[in-house]
Amino acid sequence: MTIIENYSLKRLNTFKIDVKSKYFIEIEDETELKEVVKEYQSRSEKILLLGGGSNILFTKDFDGLVIHLDTKGIDIVSKNDKEIILDFQAGESWDDVVLYAVKNGYYGIENLSLIPGTIGAAPIQNIGAYGAELKDVFYSLDGFFIHDLEEKTFSLNECKFGYRDSIFKRELKDKFIITSVKLQLSKEKNFKLNYRDLADLNKLRKNITLEKVRNHIVKIRESKLPNPKVLGNAGSFYKNPEISKQQLSILIDQNPALPYFKSPDGKIKLPAGWLIEQCGWKGKREGDVASYHRQALIIINYGNATSQSILKFTQEIKESVISKFGIELEQEVNFY
Ligand code: FAD
Ligand code: NAP
Numbered sequence: 001m002t003i004i005e006n007y008s009l010k011r012l013n014t015f016k017i018d019v020k021s022k023y024f025i026e027i028e029d030e031t032e033l034k035e036v037v038k039e040y041q042s043r044s045e046k047i048l049l050l051g052g053g054s055n056i057l058f059t060k061d062f063d064g065l066v067i068h069l070d071t072k073g074i075d076i077v078s079k080n081d082k083e084i085i086l087d088f089q090a091g092e093s094w095d096d097v098v099l100y101a102v103k104n105g106y107y108g109i110e111n112l113s114l115i116p117g118t119i120g121a122a123p124i125q126n127i128g129a130y131g132a133e134l135k136d137v138f139y140s141l142d143g144f145f146i147h148d149l150e151e152k153t154f155s156l157n158e159c160k161f162g163y164r165d166s167i168f169k170r171e172l173k174d175k176f177i178i179t180s181v182k183l184q185l186s187k188e189k190n191f192k193l194n195y196r197d198l199a200d201l202n203k204l205r206k207n208i209t210l211e212k213v214r215n216h217i218v219k220i221r222e223s224k225l226p227n228p229k230v231l232g233n234a235g236s237f238y239k240n241p242e243i244s245k246q247q248l249s250i251l252i253d254q255n256p257a258l259p260y261f262k263s264p265d266g267k268i269k270l271p272a273g274w275l276i277e278q279c280g281w282k283g284k285r286e287g288d289v290a291s292y293h294r295q296a297l298i299i300i301n302y303g304n305a306t307s308q309s310i311l312k313f314t315q316e317i318k319e320s321v322i323s324k325f326g327i328e329l330e331q332e333v334n335f336y
Contacts, residue, residue, distance in 0.1 A: 001025065001032060001035065001036060002025065002026075003023050003024070003025050003036075003065075004023070004024045004025070005022065005023055005024075006020050006021075006022065007020060007021050007023070007024030007066070008020055009021055009024075009050075009053070009058060009062070009066065012050060012053045012066075012068060013050075013053035013054075013056050013057075013058055013234075014052070014053055014054040014056075014116060014228035014232060014233060014234055015053075015056070015057055015058075015232050015233060015234045015301055015307075015310070016232035016301050016303075017057065017058045017232075017301070017305075017306070017307050017310075019058040019060060019061045019062065019307070020061045020062070021048075021061065021062040021064070021065070021066035022045075022061070022062065022063055022064055022065070023040070023045065023064065023065040023066070024065070024066045024068070025065065025066075025067055025068070026068045026070055027067055027068065027069055027070060027071065028070045028071055028072070028091070029071065030071055030089075030179055033067065033069070033071070033177070033179070034144070034149055036065070036067065037067075037144075037146055037149065037177065038149060040064070040065045041146060041147065041149075045064045045065050046062070046063060046064025046065070047064060047065050047067065047146055047174075048062055048064065048065070048066045048067070048174065048336060049067055049069055049120075049174075049177055049178075050066050050067065050068045050069070051069060051090070051091070051117050051118030051120055051121040052093070052094075052116050052117035052118050052121070053117075054116035054117045054228060054234055054235065055117065055121065055124075055125065055234055055235065055332070055333055055334055056234060056333065056334050056335075056336060057234060057307055057310060057311075057333050057334070057335050057336070058307060058336050059307045059308075059311065059335055059336065060307070060336075062336060069090050069091045069118065069120055069177075070091040071089040071090055071091040071092075071120075071179070072089050072091055072092055073088070073089040073092070074086060074087070074088055074089070074092065074097075074100065075087040077139075077182060081187065082186065082187055082188060083184055083185060083186050083187055084106055084184075084185055084187065085139050085182055085183070085184050085185075086106075086182065086183055086185065087180050087181070087182045088119045088180060088181050088182075088183070089119075089120075089179070089180050090118060090119060090120025090121075090143075090177075090178050090179050090180055090181065091118055091120060092118060092119045092120075093117075093118060093119075094112070094115050094116070094117050094118060094119050094121075094122055094127070095113065095114055095115065095116070097109070097119050097183075098110065098112055098113050098114075098115075098214065099214075101183075101185055101210075102210040102211060102214045105187060105210065106185035106186065106187065107185060107186040107187070107188065107189060107190050107191075107210065108132070108136060108137040108183070108184075108185045108186055108190070109132070109134075109137055109183070109185065110132075110191075110210050110213045110214050110217070111129055111130040111131060111132035111192055111198075111213070111217060112127060112128070112129055112130075112132055112134070113213075113214045113217040113218050113221070114217065114218050114221045114222070115127055115129060116228060116235070119181050120178045120179070120180075120181065121178075122134050122181065123138065123141055123154075123159055123161075123166055123168060123178060123181060124166060124168045124169055124178075124334075125164045125165060125166065125169055125332065126159075126161040126162065126163075126164060126165060126166050127164075128163075128164065129217075130192070130195045130197070130198060130217065131192045131194050131195055132192050133161070134161070135156065135159070135161040137183045137184055137185055138156050138159070138161070138181070138182075138183065138184075139156070139182040139183055139184040140153050140154060140155050140156070140181075140182045141153070141154050141159070141178050141180065141181045141182065142154075142178070142179050142180045142181075142182075143176055143177045143178040143179045143180075144176070144177055144179065145175060145176055145177075146174070146175055146176065146177060147175065152176075154167075163239070163240075163242065163263070163269075164239050164332055169334075189208075191208055191213060193208075193213075197220050198213075198216065198217075200216065201213060201216055224294050224295060225292075225294075225295065225298065226292055226294075226298060226300060231292075231300050231301070231302070232300065232301030232302075232303075232305070233292070233298050233299060233300050233301065234299075234333045235298060235332070235333075236272070236273075236297045236298060236332050236333075237297060237298065237299045237314055237317075237331065237332060237333055238272045238276075238297060238314075238317075238318070238329040238330060238331055238332055239272065239329070239330050239331070239332045240269050240270060240271055240272045241269070241270050241272060241275075241327050241328075241329060241330070242263065242267040242268065242269050242270075243267070243268050243270060243327070244267070244268065245266075245268060247268075248260060248268045251270075251325065251326075255278075255325070258270070258274075259271055259274055270327070271297075272297050272321075272329055273295050273296045273297035273298075274296075275321050275324075275325055275327065275329075276291065276296040276297060276317055276321060277296040278324065278325075279317070279320040279321055279324050280320075281296050281317050281320070282296035283296075285302070286309070286313055287304075287305065287309055288301060288302040288303050288304045288305035288309070289301065289302070289305045289309050289310050289313040290302060291313075291317070299313065299314060314331075317329075
């Protein structure tokens, strides 16, 4: 067990914020994970699980133990002619999981190509993109509670998945460690191609393949979204707000060009990026913090931005959206 003290987390968070953790350990083995958690829990140290660090904003040094989970492995749980259930260790890269599914002809997660991070973190906010969400293919997950190491399997319903949301972002925030995730993938063609950026794929009709969907999405994402290896960012800073039909009709009267999307549950989703852009923030830069010029919802660290400057910048964005549209944006990124 190699614990490092006063460890820089800069290379482990995609926002590239230069903070330190009091203690740090890299873990590749589940038994060791439990031993470490037991020891540091008994010493009343705070414990933070870190995957790819792509949905985190460190606002200060972390006064406790940061565990970088790097457990790997894929097991087949069951399969038949129509579907397969696979069990992935939490430290597997999410995009490697997508690549594995695409190469083996398993349908259901191709729209989630190129999302950074680990599969262990994917249930935390029920990752989603281009009309697909983790919950659509989720079977169950395993893990244990930090306070007593008790193991538990969470079924789909128990995870309380919502729009970029789950029980692990609420009641169980920082209380439960996910050690593996089971996905139920289809062996039969079943594409979701409703998003405008996927319209070209629809033209291929019968010739659509998993590879073509993945390659198309990778190409769009590479052209539209900043690569965190080059420009520090943590993806969408705020969630897309959901409003009622009544709120929508008032807003449409005032803003006839307002884009909106109806969710299956009857709620109305507004694109936060559009709201922010209308307030004049798209491409705006203050020091080393900016709103990305191709997608206003993504906040960029051009190099030496501090978390305080990011917080100030994003708070100003939030206030201007309230003042123009009366809508309070909710952060998607996890603050520590
Ligand atoms: P981290 O940032 O390391 O952790 C996030 C949270 O999960 C923290 O609270 C952490 O403590 C907790 N956590 C991590 N691992 C575990 C574990 N094993 N057990 C318990 N808790 C854990 N998200 C989308 O939904 N859709 C997108 O299309 C998308 N695109 C993105 C594009 C870019 C360029 C970037 C930078 C981010 C994007 N994201 C997107 C956000 C992010 O990639 C996802 O939320 C991803 O699931 C985070 O994974 P991670 O391993 O990096 O998590
Ligand atoms: P986009 O296609 O320009 O769309 C802008 C927003 O409108 C998206 O946030 C999306 O909501 C919504 N939208 C567009 N078409 C829709 C439709 N047919 N039905 C319902 N909602 C629709 O978005 P983008 O910035 O290029 O991103 C592409 C996808 O990647 C999106 O799904 C986005 O969520 C995802 N992404 C997520 C992050 C993150 O950090 N969370 C970062 C980058 C990209 P949804 O967000 O609900 O899809």
